[in-house]
Amino acid sequence: MNKRIPHLDLDENLVREARKLAKDVTDDVQRFIDVKSTTSVERTVVRLYGIDGIDAEDVPLPNVIVDDVKNGGGLDRGVAYWIANGCIAKSMMPQELAEAVGRREFSLMDLPPQNEGLVAEKIDEMTKSAIEHITEIRETRDRMLEELGDPPQPYLYVIVATGNIYEDVVQARAAVKEGADIVAVIRSTAQSLLDYVPYGATTEGYGGTYATQENFKIMRAALDEVQQEVGRYVRLTNYASGLCMPEITAMGALEGLDFLLNDSMYGILFRNINMIRTFVDQYTSRLISAYSHITINTGEDNYIKTSDPIDRAHTVTTSQLINEQFALKSYMKPEYMGIGHAFEIDPDVTNGLLYEIAHAMLTRELFPQATPKYMPPTRHMTGNIFKGYAMNSLYNLVSIMTGQSIQLLGMLTEAIHTPFLQDRYLAISNAKYVFNNAKDIGNEIVFKSDGFIQKRANEVLENAVKLLEHVKAVGLISAIEEGTFGDISRKRDEGKGGDGVFTKGEDYYNPILEAIIEELRGESV
């Protein structure tokens, strides 16, 4: 990894204590995650069995299938059984079966139970081929990454957000030629609240394009092409969040995505999605990411958009530790954890830069094996693009100094619109200038042991430990109800998508997740 960063003297006992507490907090949540599933988890299974497409009313077939089983009262067994049973009964492939159900020719629930041995065999066969498929995609990507070469960190990460995937391709190509290492395709406003994944290419999205499998495919193909021209691997990012979090992850696994925004609490806090739904969904989602070597990006930067970045800095640390523990429960290797944080302190604060350095160092040192994702100033960006450009330079400086891994480039027009072509170019030139001009600055820096930065980092850590103690005492769910993160309070029984959560029956079976867990567990031993 070869990161030249200055050293921070963190209290090692405190670090251990923090991790232990975060583990206890998430263990508590994992206990109910383990006994529940959701409609979107089941649709994920359907998708991984190769079922795609829509019915005559544009309803995605994974929804058709899961609704069919749900309405027939069979969902607590898991959808896999019903698909396999249907395939045998009708002598059809899963896709054919789904299309027939989509034409309302029959319900899976009306088909007579088939010979158990045959059904079990069918399930094994379908599962094996699903796993083989995503394994192959993972291996192809890992090979490309090796052949073309992994660019140096911090990676330059830019967004495209025209709302038209084909226009996005034009902008992405230009950005890659200017030096971008990662392209994120921004998602359409409010997709999070759709309880299905739209189908096909988007040409007229609001604030972005839908996360659809077709859009993923189009952009990945474009990047595959341009990365050959520039001779370095280019990563593709989308958003596995909202009501379809695990389904989108499955689509990402199928289309070779590299990064997915994926937070264990963001949907609850910022989109008012039901807590249980989110916790259950993020587990499946992360298992698939861990398996497919998709780097997740957590969303702590958001908390300090709605709450004060200095007073509430420890909530960022607390959430990072919680996100890490949830990821570990999904057997994710640290290198695939894009732990989030941000440069969001009000530019009028005296010595704001010192706070930023302390906070950035804390993240870096707390997660030495991870791939931290550093987010730029957004909230205090205004129509004064010139000042914004200066703020972005300081942000870039902190990043190179403290050895961050993923640099989401700040846009000087952040307060105005989604980036113009030239905004992205200016952002890339700014980052390249600073990263080159201050390349080895981290090597030269020693923080005074009684200085502001050391003290501040330890203070934030202490506050995080105190907060974790409290969260452990009341439980994560109550802590969220209290408004611990982002100054936003959500109630346990409220929020969207709660009706999609169900308790697994005694005969519940999710063969895909079981296969993934088995492999990952094997690796981690």
Place this chain on the structure above:
Amino acid sequence: MNVKKVDLSRIKPYGDQMDDGAVQLSFTLPVSNGPRAREAARQLVNSMGFSEVQIVFSEDLSDDFTFFIVYGKTEKFVDYNSIKAIGVESPKMNMEQVDEYISTNIGHPIIVVGATIGTDAHTVGLDSILNMKGFHGDSGLERYRMFEVYNLGSQIAPTELAKKVREVNANVVLVSQVVTQRNIHIKHLTELVDVLEAEGLRDRVLLIAGGPRITHELAVELGYDAGFGAGTMPSDVASYIASEVAKKLL
């Protein structure tokens, strides 16, 4: 002193001398960089009415795009004396004065319902106006003695907002819209007016829109009583509400 004074009947941009008309521009053309691209940029800016056009910087954004930074001088001017801007007009009061004003002129607390409507999930702007903490040291409406505030948060459907208005018998409705892509805010704001009208609530309330891209002019055009844009202070809104509600009572 031999310095040219401003002539308000003909004002022009000021670079380093009165009336030099200096303007800086930047833009991208979808062609690759080179003398021809620079000449194209120069002619384009010329055709916009600028003289002494200087292409001070040009660089490839990729094979087919070039970014330009350009200076030019404009001959155009405007008559400042004849300019009128529509804005919210109300006496400017601080928190104590507003509370006092409401006590004296209205006699009971004003009931305010606020929400970010439609698919918009941005709350920081509305919270800055409503939450105790307020905005840049100016307290939000919840801290005022004479406001009773219901903040519904974001992603609220117009019908849900209307329901709350009826339920608490609101005097004032505050709506925030931050996302403006593809004019989604116009759609949301119009929908709300329609719903309030259909339910016979429109005339009972003072209806106010706000957000970084909202202007008073736009809000009025959409059937709102007022609109507040970027940099709005809670006390601006409080003063306006107090004086308008008092007027309604007369």
